[in-house]
Amino acid sequence: MRSTRRLTPPPEPPPLAPTSPRAPSRRPDPGRTMPLTAPPAAPRPWLADPPPLVRGYRRAVPLRLRRAVVAVTGPGLRRAAMRSLGGLSAASRSLRLRRARRRLRRAGLLAGSGRTVIADRRGGALVATLAPSPTPLFARAENLRLVCEALDRARIDHFVVRCYSNVGSAVGVRADQRDVVVTALATLCAEEAGYVSLPPRRGHPATPPRLGGRRGAWRRLAGASVVRFTRFHTGPGGSGEPGGRLLLGPAHGCDIEFWEPGGQGEERVLIAPRFNRTTASVPLVGEPVRAPDQLFTRLAPPVGWQPGPLVRTRPEFLTRLPDEVRFPIDVVYTWVDGSDPQWQRRRAALAGRGYHAQAANAARYANRDELRYSLRSLYLYAPWVRHIYLVTDRQVPDWLAVSHPGITVVDHHDIFDDPDALPTFNSHAIETRLHHIDGLAEHFLYFNDDVFLGSPVTPQDFFLANGVCKFFPSRALIPLPPVGPGDVPVSAAGKNNRALLAERFGPAITQKMKHTPHALRTSVLAEIEKEFPDAVRATMASRVRSPSDISVPSSLHHYYAFLTGRAVPGHLRYDYFDLAQPTIRTRLARLLRARHCQAFCLNDTVSSEHDLEDQLALVRPFLDAYFPLPSPLERAVTRQETRQPCPSPSPFP
CATH class of the missing domain: 3.90.550 (Spore Coat Polysaccharide Biosynthesis Protein SpsA; Chain A)
Structure with a gap:
C-alpha cells in the first residue's frame, strides 16, 4: 500500500532511443544538512574558452576566408597553431591577472582571506568572495542581506519587492532619498568589493559591472531608476581563468528600485519604476512587515518547509498569487x-x-x-x-x-x-x-x-x-509502420503507446x-x-x-x-x-x-x-x-577530502 506525503505550511538532434547491501527505505526527515566533500581537480584545458587571439581571429576574418584556410591546411597544422596561440594568450592573460591582483590588493579590495581575483571574459579581472559551497540561492540571499543591512545602518526606509527574477532580488526605496541611498551603497561596495551596474532591459544589453566604491561607477548610473548591486561569489578550487570555477555574478544581484512619490493628500503613494508580481504602487507612508525571504523567490523551498531569514517588506507584497506551486x-x-x-x-x-x-x-x-x-x-x-x-x-x-x-x-x-x-x-x-x-x-x-x-x-x-x-x-x-524486428527499443515502445492511446482516445501520437x-x-x-x-x-x-x-x-x-x-x-x-x-x-x-x-x-x-x-x-x-562542488548527498571517501559545513540552505529537507 503506497502512501503520499504532503507538506504543510537551439534545436536538438533526434534522440536515440562498489556494491553495498540493500539500504533500508526511509521517510523524509526535514531539517538536516550533510557535510560537503572537497572539490575535484580543476577542469582540463580544452574545456576553457578559446584563446583570445583565436577569438579575435574569428571575429576579424570572414567565415568564407577562414574556410579557405581550412581547405589548404591540415588538421595537425591548425591544432599546432591553436596551441601556440593558446600559449601566448594564456601567458598574456596570466600576466594581466597578476597585475590586476597587485592593483586590487593595493586598493585594499583583497583584504582578508575570503576574496580572490577571477578573470572575466572581456580580459579584465573581478574580485570574488570565496564560499565553501556557493549556489544561486545562496548568492541571491547574500546580496539581498548586504543591501538590506546597509540601508538599515543608514536608517533608510526600504522594502523587499516581489520581482520577476527568481535568481535575483529587489529592494524598493524612495526616489527622493537617492543621495543617501547612493552614499550607503557606495560605502557597502567599498567594504565588500561590491559591483554596481544597470540590470538588463529588453532591447538593451546589460552594462558591465564596475566596482561601486569608486565615484566614476555611480556617475555612469546617475538618473537610473534601477541599479543592481552584486558581490561576486565563487567556490574553492579551479583556476582564475573564466570557466575554471563556478562564478555567481550579476544575475544573482540585488536591484535597488527608486520608487517615485505620487498622488495627493491621503492618496499619496510610491510608484514602482518597473513591473513586479503584485502591485504598481504602495502607500507613501506604510507600516512595514517582516516576511520569509522564500516568499520572494520561486527557487527557494516553500514557506513553512524550512526556517529562513525574515526580510522587511510591505503588506502589498504578501498577496498569495494563483500561479504559486505549494504542493511538494x-x-x-x-x-x-x-x-x-x-x-x-x-x-x-x-x-x-x-x-x-x-x-x-x-x-x-x-x-x-x-x-x-x-x-x-x-x-x-x-x-x-x-x-x-x-x-x-x-x-x-x-x-x-x-x-x-x-x-x-x-x-x-x-x-x-x-x-x-x-x-x-x-x-x-x-x-x-x-x-x-x-x-x-x-x-x-x-x-x-x-x-x-x-x-x-x-x-x-x-x-x-x-x-x-x-x-x-x-x-x-x-515511425509510422507497425512494430517490426528492426525497430530500436524507444521506437517500438512509442508505437505500442500509440496503439493503446489510439484505441482508447482516437488520435495517433507521432512525436517522441x-x-x-x-x-x-x-x-x-x-x-x-x-x-x-x-x-x-x-x-x-x-x-x-x-x-x-x-x-x-x-x-x-x-x-x-x-x-x-x-x-x-x-x-x-x-x-x-x-x-x-x-x-x-x-x-x-x-x-x-x-x-x-x-x-x-x-x-x-x-x-x-x-x-x-x-x-x-x-x-x-x-x-x-x-558541477565542481559536491552536494550534501556525497560523503568523504578519501582522507584527502575535507568536510565543510554547507553555508547555503540545503535543497533537501
Missing part, C-alpha cells in the same frame, strides 16, 4: 552500476534475450558517475525539491551518503509485487512500478542519471499551480519526448495501470527490453494525461548530446561557456566497450567543470 515535489532516479560483478553475473544469466542490439549494448549500463553530477545539478539549481528516491537493484554508489535524510534508496524488491519478475534489466519494466514507491509525493520528477539541470529551474517549469503537469515534445518522430526531467503524477500512473493492465503487466514481467514494451513515464503518461486534461506541452531550454558524435567535444565546450540550457542529456546507446574509456576521459572533465 519529489525526484525519482533509476540507476545501475554496470561494472558491479554481482550485477554482471545476474545480467549474464539472461544473455541473448534482448531482441535488439541496443537493448544489451554496453553503453546502456556504463557508469560514468553521472548520478553524482546529476545530484549536484539538483543541489545547485532545484533547491525546492522535497525528497529524492534512488531506485536500484541491490546497489548503492560508494560515494552516496545513504544516511542523509534527503534521499531514500529503494530496491526493486520494494516496488515489484511479483518476485518472478526479478531480477530485471529492463528500464521499461522498472518504470512501470515507480508510483509504488512508499512515501512518494503525488507530483514528482523522474530523472535518468544522464539528465542534468544546467541552470536554475522552478516548480513552474514543470507543473502548473493547479497540479497540471508539463511535458516537452521532441521534433523526433515515432525530449530527454528532460519528466513531470509525473502518481495518480495518473496508477490510473494507467488500471486502464491498460495487460500492457503494463507484460512490460513489468519482461526482464529485458522487448518489442511489446510500453514506455510509461517518458511518453505514455504525458499523452494520457494530456488527453484527459491533466498535462499540457511546456517549454524548457534544453539540448541533447550524443557522446558517439564526432562534434561532441566542441558542443560540450560551448555548453560549458554559455550555460544556457535549463536541462541537458548526455546520452549514448551505440558505443562499444572500447569507446567507453575515451568517453569517460571526455565526460568527467566536463562534468567536473560544470
Whole structure:
C-alpha cells in the first residue's frame, strides 16, 4: 500500500532511443544538512574558452576566408597553431591577472582571506568572495542581506519587492532619498568589493559591472531608476581563468528600485519604476512587515518547509498569487552500476534475450558517475525539491551518503509485487512500478542519471499551480509502420503507446519526448495501470527490453494525461548530446561557456566497450567543470577530502 506525503505550511538532434547491501527505505526527515566533500581537480584545458587571439581571429576574418584556410591546411597544422596561440594568450592573460591582483590588493579590495581575483571574459579581472559551497540561492540571499543591512545602518526606509527574477532580488526605496541611498551603497561596495551596474532591459544589453566604491561607477548610473548591486561569489578550487570555477555574478544581484512619490493628500503613494508580481504602487507612508525571504523567490523551498531569514517588506507584497506551486515535489532516479560483478553475473544469466542490439549494448549500463553530477545539478539549481528516491537493484554508489535524510534508496524488491519478475534489466519494466514507491509525493520528477539541470529551474517549469503537469515534445518522430524486428527499443515502445492511446482516445501520437526531467503524477500512473493492465503487466514481467514494451513515464503518461486534461506541452531550454558524435567535444565546450540550457542529456546507446574509456576521459572533465562542488548527498571517501559545513540552505529537507 503506497502512501503520499504532503507538506504543510537551439534545436536538438533526434534522440536515440562498489556494491553495498540493500539500504533500508526511509521517510523524509526535514531539517538536516550533510557535510560537503572537497572539490575535484580543476577542469582540463580544452574545456576553457578559446584563446583570445583565436577569438579575435574569428571575429576579424570572414567565415568564407577562414574556410579557405581550412581547405589548404591540415588538421595537425591548425591544432599546432591553436596551441601556440593558446600559449601566448594564456601567458598574456596570466600576466594581466597578476597585475590586476597587485592593483586590487593595493586598493585594499583583497583584504582578508575570503576574496580572490577571477578573470572575466572581456580580459579584465573581478574580485570574488570565496564560499565553501556557493549556489544561486545562496548568492541571491547574500546580496539581498548586504543591501538590506546597509540601508538599515543608514536608517533608510526600504522594502523587499516581489520581482520577476527568481535568481535575483529587489529592494524598493524612495526616489527622493537617492543621495543617501547612493552614499550607503557606495560605502557597502567599498567594504565588500561590491559591483554596481544597470540590470538588463529588453532591447538593451546589460552594462558591465564596475566596482561601486569608486565615484566614476555611480556617475555612469546617475538618473537610473534601477541599479543592481552584486558581490561576486565563487567556490574553492579551479583556476582564475573564466570557466575554471563556478562564478555567481550579476544575475544573482540585488536591484535597488527608486520608487517615485505620487498622488495627493491621503492618496499619496510610491510608484514602482518597473513591473513586479503584485502591485504598481504602495502607500507613501506604510507600516512595514517582516516576511520569509522564500516568499520572494520561486527557487527557494516553500514557506513553512524550512526556517529562513525574515526580510522587511510591505503588506502589498504578501498577496498569495494563483500561479504559486505549494504542493511538494519529489525526484525519482533509476540507476545501475554496470561494472558491479554481482550485477554482471545476474545480467549474464539472461544473455541473448534482448531482441535488439541496443537493448544489451554496453553503453546502456556504463557508469560514468553521472548520478553524482546529476545530484549536484539538483543541489545547485532545484533547491525546492522535497525528497529524492534512488531506485536500484541491490546497489548503492560508494560515494552516496545513504544516511542523509534527503534521499531514500529503494530496491526493486520494494516496488515489484511479483518476485518472478526479478531480477530485471529492463528500464521499461522498472518504470512501470515507480508510483509504488512508499512515501512518494503525488507530483514528482523522474530523472535518468544522464539528465542534468544546467541552470536554475522552478516548480513552474514543470507543473502548473493547479497540479497540471508539463511535458516537452521532441521534433523526433515515432515511425509510422507497425512494430517490426528492426525497430530500436524507444521506437517500438512509442508505437505500442500509440496503439493503446489510439484505441482508447482516437488520435495517433507521432512525436517522441525530449530527454528532460519528466513531470509525473502518481495518480495518473496508477490510473494507467488500471486502464491498460495487460500492457503494463507484460512490460513489468519482461526482464529485458522487448518489442511489446510500453514506455510509461517518458511518453505514455504525458499523452494520457494530456488527453484527459491533466498535462499540457511546456517549454524548457534544453539540448541533447550524443557522446558517439564526432562534434561532441566542441558542443560540450560551448555548453560549458554559455550555460544556457535549463536541462541537458548526455546520452549514448551505440558505443562499444572500447569507446567507453575515451568517453569517460571526455565526460568527467566536463562534468567536473560544470558541477565542481559536491552536494550534501556525497560523503568523504578519501582522507584527502575535507568536510565543510554547507553555508547555503540545503535543497533537501
